[in-house]
Amino acid sequence: MLPKSQTRTALAILHDIAAVVVAWMLAYSLRFNFELPTNFAVEMQQTLLWVVPLQVVIFWMFGLYRGIWRYASLNDLRRIVLAVLLASLVIPFVWWMLRSAFVVPRSVLVMNPLLLILFMGGSRLLYRMWKETRFHGAMKLSSQPVLVLGAGDAAVSLSKDLAKNPAWQLVGFLDDDVNKQGCVLNGTSVLGRLDTLDHWVENFGVERVIIAMPSSSHQQRQRAIKLCTAAKVEALTVPSFDDLMSGKVAVSQLRPIELDDLLGRDPVVLDEAGLHGLLSENVVMVTGAGGSIGSELCRQISRFSPAKLVLFEQSEFALYTLEQELQQTFPKLNFVCLVGDVRDAERVGEVMGLHKPTVLFHAAAYKHVPMMETHNAWQAIRNNVLGTWTVARAAQKFGVGKFVMISTDKAVNPTNVMGASKRLAEMVCQALQATDSTQFVIVRFGNVLGSTGSVIPKFRTQIAQGGPITVTHPEITRYFMSIPEAAQLVLQAGLMGSGGEIFVLDMGEPVKIVDLAKELIRLSGFTEDEIKIEFSGLRPGEKLYEELLADNEHTLTTPHPKLRIAQARLADAAWLERLLAWTEVAIKPDSEVKSALEVWVPEYQPQQSAPLTSVTRENER
Secondary structure, three states, X not given: OOOHHHHHHHHHHHHHHHHHHHHHHHHHHHHOOXXXXXXXXXXXXXXXXHHHHHHHHHHHHOOOOOOOHHHOOHHHHHHHHHHHHHHHHHHHHHHHHOOOXXXXXXXXXXXXXXXXXXXXXXXXXXXXXXXXXXHHHHHHHHOEEEEEEOOOHHHHHHHHHHHOOOOEEEEEEEOOOOOOOOOEEOOEEEEEOHHHHHHHHHHHOOOEEXXXXXXXXXXXXXXXXXXXXXXXXXXXXXXXXXXXHHOOOOOOOOEEOOHHHHOOOOOOOOOHHHHHHHHOXXXXXXXXXXXXXXXXXXXXXXOOOOOEEEEEEOOHHHHHHHHHHHXXXXXXXXXXXXXXXXXXXXXXXXXXXXXXXXXXXXXXXXXXXXXXXXXXXXXXXXXXXXXXXXXXXXXXXOOOOEEEEEEEHHHOOOOOHHHHHHHHHHHHHHHHHOOOOOEEEEEEEOEEEOOOOOHHHHHHHHHHOOOOEEEOOOOOEEXXXXXXXXXXXXXXXXXXXXXXXXXXXXXXXXXEHHHHHHHHHHHOOOOOOOOOEEEOXXXXXOOOOOOOOOOOOEEEEOOOOOEEEEEOOOOOHHHHHHHHHHHOOOOOOHHHXXXXXXXXXXXXXXXXXXXXXXXXXXXXX
């Protein structure tokens, strides 16, 4: 007994032989209106002895028997057309070369290929339709109805994948484009506008809705999410437009709605050509490479194929984790993982002297506000200020062209040691700018969603444990952006900076942390009755509102809509010398550090804990 694949090939060949015979005979019959003269009937039979083997050989050469009919596609149809057209030219040419006496009507030579394409292509299409209808039709009996919001290219592509998925049955599209309403896409109708969702949910008994609007603005996507919430259905979404265009994911890789979608922002427009000039074929170094921002910077930089990427990180485990990821994601990337402390001048100098980076992104810092506020204030100063100076001086010594420092909005009118230390680090870079050709660029931004130590992972853990979620204060607000967006804007600012600037990122509108907690509870499939929210009071050094500019600062516009330049108070070499003398002395107690910071950073005002309101205390009970 022949293997299944050989049996399938033999049947396909027999089918095509039959198609060739029928097409040839039908072409003759049509030519003579089905009243075929005897002499032409004899000639038709004789010519078939040439037509059949020649066409089958050409079909084999075009690989028509390597495919499986169940998965027949446009590529298969294209091969059939090319093979048939070639055969229709080869056969009369062979007769002419052999000086054959055959007199085949020209209309037969024209009609035959058309009929043959119809028989061969049509039979494969009908077979695929029959197989898919029989298989998926049986499976769809127990499938769940689903609606798709959006009727663009992504939605149509998604509908093709859903047609093969036995779990779901696509019942319709919804789209606000009036030109699409009433149209049929891939066999499914565009039922109406997005705001009719609740009607169709009730009509079809839909429990899940897929938002397929990757290229729409974040306001449109947020509106779609709110409509799903109002209709009390679970919302899924397709990957982002950038991920789809890069080929990293397929449109069928659905995912639940995340906080990034609710707080979503329009995609960052990057100067790709300029960034290639800055990063491609250059040695790039990232300090704090294992952190949230540092690791994302490494991912973004890797896209531009640097000559070498130097990863400098104090945490061995964080560095190992990033190493494994980069090896898998960017197998051709030339990178080196180096363990070291930014305060260790000898190690920093060794690394820069050996690898000679052209561009350096300084992301290494202690950032946890409450932890740095108590028992660790002096370490925050040493790491964030002295560490920045150590790396910056080495950058100058070894000819780094551009030094980009990652700062924070907590450096603005700081109320905590961490923020004040980052403000001092900014001033260190500005003081060094006048002394060398290295361009020091500072980038200041707020919180990033999902970063290490942020509220999001903490809230997720608390929800997984059944609650409660703890929020420090009902009025506390923060600016948020995604980690990839922050890293992309850091790269863009690094490209635009010419030295000494403090770039401020457009953080959008501030968000109440309690609202964030409520959204996360809902997205996790719970209600606020099931997962309680409790208020614990502000932590040491924490303030209710973050600011992107100090009281005496103003901004200048830049060519990029999401970047502005802050005009901040500058520092000089004499100031820097006094500061370094202070940082290099013995360990100081927290109280002494905070008192000194009020002198070094006049806008620093230690935060007093804000009392909880009576409403908050009622909620606690």
